[in-house]
Amino acid sequence: MASLAARLRDLELRTRPEHPDLTAALARRWEELPAHVKARNQMLGRRTAGCEGTHGVFPRCNLACTPCYHSREANRVRTDGEHTVVEVERQMAYLRAERGPGQNAQLIGGEVTLLEPDDHAGALQAMINHGRKPMSMSHGDFDYDYLEALALDPASGRPRFRHLSFAGHFDSMMYGRRGLKAPESEAALNPHRARFCEMFARLEAEHGVTHYLAHNMTVTPANVDEVAQVIRDCREMGFRMLSFQPAAFIGNTSRWKHDYREFSTDEVWRRIEEGAGARLHPGAVQIGDLRCNRTAYGAYAGERYVPLLDEDDERDARALDDFVTAFGGMDFVAPSGILAARVARGLARHPRAIASGAGWGRRFAARAGGLRALARQRPQALTYVMHAFMDADKVKPAWELLRRGELSEEPAVRETQERLQACSYAMAHPDSDELVPACAQHSVLDPEENVRLQERLPLLELPLAPG
Numbered sequence: 001m002a003s004l005a006a007r008l009r010d011l012e013l014r015t016r017p018e019h020p021d022l023t024a025a026l027a028r029r030w031e032e033l034p035a036h037v038k039a040r041n042q043m044l045g046r047r048t049a050g051c052e053g054t055h056g057v058f059p060r061c062n063l064a065c066t067p068c069y070h071s072r073e074a075n076r077v078r079t080d081g082e083h084t085v086v087e088v089e090r091q092m093a094y095l096r097a098e099r100g101p102g103q104n105a106q107l108i109g110g111e112v113t114l115l116e117p118d119d120h121a122g123a124l125q126a127m128i129n130h131g132r133k134p135m136s137m138s139h140g141d142f143d144y145d146y147l148e149a150l151a152l153d154p155a156s157g158r159p160r161f162r163h164l165s166f167a168g169h170f171d172s173m174m175y176g177r178r179g180l181k182a183p184e185s186e187a188a189l190n191p192h193r194a195r196f197c198e199m200f201a202r203l204e205a206e207h208g209v210t211h212y213l214a215h216n217m218t219v220t221p222a223n224v225d226e227v228a229q230v231i232r233d234c235r236e237m238g239f240r241m242l243s244f245q246p247a248a249f250i251g252n253t254s255r256w257k258h259d260y261r262e263f264s265t266d267e268v269w270r271r272i273e274e275g276a277g278a279r280l281h282p283g284a285v286q287i288g289d290l291r292c293n294r295t296a297y298g299a300y301a302g303e304r305y306v307p308l309l310d311e312d313d314e315r316d317a318r319a320l321d322d323f324v325t326a327f328g329g330m331d332f333v334a335p336s337g338i339l340a341a342r343v344a345r346g347l348a349r350h351p352r353a354i355a356s357g358a359g360w361g362r363r364f365a366a367r368a369g370g371l372r373a374l375a376r377q378r379p380q381a382l383t384y385v386m387h388a389f390m391d392a393d394k395v396k397p398a399w400e401l402l403r404r405g406e407l408s409e410e411p412a413v414r415e416t417q418e419r420l421q422a423c424s425y426a427m428a429h430p431d432s433d434e435l436v437p438a439c440a441q442h443s444v445l446d447p448e449e450n451v452r453l454q455e456r457l458p459l460l461e462l463p464l465a466p467g
Helices: 002-014 020-032 072-076 081-099 117-129 144-151 187-207 224-234 265-276 314-327 336-349 352-367 371-376 392-403 411-421 438-456
Strands: 051-053 103-107 132-138 163-169 210-219 241-246 293-296 298-301 304-307 383-387 425-429 434-437
Touching (some): 072 438, 132 210, 144 187, 163 187, 187 224, 241 265, 265 293, 314 336, 314 352, 392 411, 411 438, 434 438
Parallel strands (some): 163 210
Antiparallel strands (some): 298 304
């Protein structure tokens, strides 16, 4: 009887829309947010605790980028699989304790594929074991043999993962890629982008391992005029997200080659909309501070880009309200029976989501050209994102004051502090019991961290890339 009671308690917990640990973490995150981002459409603290990333695990890279957000010491640290797995385990355990289950986490550092496939797999499994949804961050310059070795168990030859998420970073500011040492344009990288996507399509066809692929691109004055065409070229390659990062003065100063502030984030977003061929709706859903993040969810129905939510339609805003009230931070990736129970319990606690969801579905179909158009061609989801990191000289004083519990009266410093407080992307520091915003990690902590790693994991050969 005791065993049956325990199983029933576990089933009740698994079928809740939100795990209680996540409910508590979301409440804490909402309370921590500065007042100016506590908007009706804010998802931090309501739908997600925020994205997560690793640090100090494998800072070395075999490409040279301008700019590079890592300190110059990063390429003087050897890539060590045992260190990586142990450190990822520590960081993920802390994140699970602080932020509950079901959060998105990036396996990021230098170049993840410098890890041996088994060590890479071990790090991913540690993330999964602690309730994270991992995404490996790579420059994409690796072979199918590596991907297959990562995905398959070496003993049985069967998949050790049912699904892999990767972000490939491709832009003409990256030097040393095989077959294209110094790109003269973004278009020159298209065969490499296509090859990256084709490897994952092959993996799924041959072994049944599904995938989610994101495309990252750093934007500088040298390539901002090519953003729109990159989007047009990449739209049907297989990426599910196209993410653009206007360059910031962070990391290795020897790699700063341009005046990155020649253009505004508004101008970058305009180029993104130009490439998308539609007006996007980043105001429909807010994740953190709009000065840092803009996100537009939608799908292509044929040639037409259809926003998931229309930021000008109050009915869509109410539908989002009802969705979040019903489901909160619910994880929709679950076995079908568990998912059905979660959905039923969510709708039971807020039945109004049924009617508002049906109305939203009708409006989405109308925007896509009607049900017949949707039946002719299944919509292909594509998310557009822009992340604007902050310059190190602004972050350092702002972060130092925040750690002392002080808010600055100087407008520029206060703005930086507000953005750090609303950050949607954090790194775990179990030793100091802190969650550190990515800009503070790269601006303040990475240099000293990499100096310590250089002593602990000295490179026994020449660096792979300048720095």
